[in-house]
Amino acid sequence: MDPLDRAQVLLLCDLCQRAAVQSHCELCQINLCKACVGEHLSDSYKRHNIVLYKHRTSTSSYPKCSNHLEKYCELSCEKCDIHVCSSCISSGKHHGHKIKDILRTPRSKKEYLRKDLKEFEQRLYPTYKKIARDLNLEKNKVEKHYKKLLSAVDIQEEDWYRQIKFIVKQQKSDIHEMKRKHLASLNEEEREVENKILQIKLCRFYLINELDSDDALLTSDYIYRNSEFRVLPHKLNILYPNFYPHQINTEQFYQMFGFLSSLSITTEEHGYTMKTLEAASFPPIKPLLDEPELITTIDTGYDCLYSVSCFSDEEIWTCGEDKLIKLYELQGNLLRSIKAKSACDIAVTWKGELVYTDYMKRTVNIVENDQIQEVIRLQGWTPYKIFCTSSGDLLVTMIKDYFEQSKVVRFFQSTEIQTIQFDLDGKPLYSSKHYIKDICENRNLDICVADYEARAVVVVNQIGKLRFKYSGPPSTTKGSFYPRGIATDSQSQILTADCYNNCIHILDQDGQFLRYIDNYVLNDPCGLCVDTIDNLFVAELRGGKVQKIRYLK
Structure with missing residues (x-):
């Protein structure tokens, strides 16, 4: 006998939650009363197959009952918090309990x-x-x-x-x-x-x-x-x-x-206290300056400068063609240098530790007390660009041998916990013929990649679903868009370096173009980073200079 026929098991319509179930949509896996069938069928964007509840045939979606192996568990007892079949109901053990369709429970x-x-x-x-x-x-x-x-x-x-x-x-x-x-x-x-x-x-x-x-x-x-x-x-x-x-x-x-x-x-025992749940706080709104201001210039001495990362609001790490990673004061004084023969990119963790990718050794390394420790070693893939997220993870862009594929991988310490490579249609999110794919995380946890070969900024959400691609403003007098460096600020705005046009594009978090930073000469802008008070640092590929720019009020 169908469980619906028993008086103690009253299944209610999934839509109105008031009337008894009479019908079932097998494609939507939803229970309906007589009055709600028409409302459900009004959704013309989906296919439907309405049958009487007792004639439904979708038992294959239900698990087998552990107590009655020939039965399917089509129901769930809320009081006992277990799945039950019609024989379990007949036993009387769940008399008076609130019973729901198992597919309604999720x-x-x-x-x-x-x-x-x-x-x-x-x-x-x-x-x-x-x-x-x-x-x-x-x-x-x-x-x-x-x-x-x-x-x-x-x-x-x-x-x-x-x-x-x-x-x-x-x-x-x-x-x-x-x-x-x-x-x-x-x-x-x-x-x-x-x-x-x-x-x-x-x-x-x-x-x-x-x-x-x-x-x-x-x-x-x-x-x-x-x-x-x-x-x-x-x-x-x-x-x-x-x-x-x-x-x-x-x-x-x-x-x-x-x-x-x-x-x-x-x-x-009670030395630590738990953070209370509270409404998210938002940073104060900072409008864009009419004319961005050049604050200072730091000469790093590199012939080719790849990237820059803020160690603090007064100190920056730099990485270039030289075999040294260098820490500079904003006054231009060299404070420290780390020997790294094939460093490609650098980042700073929330603990203030320097991490960098080594493309020849295929490793990600961390520097503690001037000692280099290997954190990640790859096989068949080469790491290039790296970013430390607000949660302490490492986001690494990498290329498969012979430039066959490219992807973004999230690591917690040395454990791989997420791979971002394809969209919902199974198509690659990123180009694979060039290694330049700078990466950062936005304040809303979007993952932003400046894909040089694809001539686009590719933005996915925190679970890897594509949000948008930016290939330049709708109309422009500038040449082709080739993004290199990328960074975000406290306003969740995205900044990307347009190396061939010697300018910076500023986008909102949804990919809408806001303006350029191009009111003075930038010499092949490459790496970007933003400090805690939204000053922009631009690493110039040729000449080895870092420009500090204020662009927000």
Whole structure:
């Protein structure tokens, strides 16, 4: 007997949610009452196949019942939160429970998915990201504090050296051991938090894909994990040791030299607080200047300058044909240089670490304390352009061997979590015959690529769906559009360097042309970046100069 015929199982129309179900659209997988059939058929943009509910034949969309193997689970018990078949209903175990069509359940679950996704994006992920940032700052504090301790011991050692050399060595050893234990505790918690962040990001992308998917069965099997991430890790309460020097006393030099207080590491269950959900904040509106202003010029000394990236509002990293990556003050003073034989592009992480692509070794590398560490190594693909997103991911453009294909890959640390290569029709999003494809992320999380060979800026949303392509303004007196560098600002405006026409195009976030920056001579503009207060830095390919430009009021 059909479940609809049982009094305790009243299925309501999916449209009006008031009248009993009489019909079913097999193509739309929706249940209808008699009054709503006409309304459903009025949607002429879709095909429909209306049958009596009891004559529906789409059982292949339902899962098999685990208790009655010959039956399909066409229904879902909301109270028990399980799928049930007609025999399960007949058993009486679900008498009085609210029963729904299983294919209706995903539609209601979508709201829960949206709520979970909102919590992931606005609460869980920012909270764990802040914890990770705090741990990193704490590690820096550890370095400074223990360096101060060692310095205090060294000063005391200068006076006592001949008599207490053994004691000095012993106490230094104690300090290093305390530091090791201290860092080990922080590293352990940091690994736990980073693992949680990875899980959250994977869950987040799963939720995005589920919301975008029409696979009702897959959505109905969604497992809620938010409660797992709401339980924050215990926070370490650390009482730093200190060094207390004594005046020299030759008779009691061992006791009088000084002592270290103990290193105390405890955990605090509610030490971290969860970020509250709140409305998104928007930056103040900054209109474009009538005439952009050239603020300063930095001569980097490169014959060919590829890219520029802001380390801070006062310092910039530069990368070019030279075998050095250089850090400059805006006054033009060289602060640091990193030897990188085949660096192609650079970026700066939210921690302030330098990352770069090495096209000869096919690697992505990070620089920590002037030490180069390999993060990603590719096989069959060569990485070229790179960008660090607001969430800490790395976006990398890459070309397959022999220039057969190109794609954008998102990495979390060294884990590949997203590939963007084709549109919905299976056609390549990006050209493959040239490696120049600069990349950045917009404030609205769009991914923007300046595709030199395609003569277009290609913009996709955060899940990789094409939003638009920009190939230049509708009418122009300038020559062909060849975009190289690309950047975005606090207004979600897109800026791209038009190298052949020696100008910068400014677009809004939907790809509408706003204006050029071309009121003075740019010499083959190439790399672009924008600092935190929306100053534009333009790396000139020929001549090796970086121009700092103000273009917003």
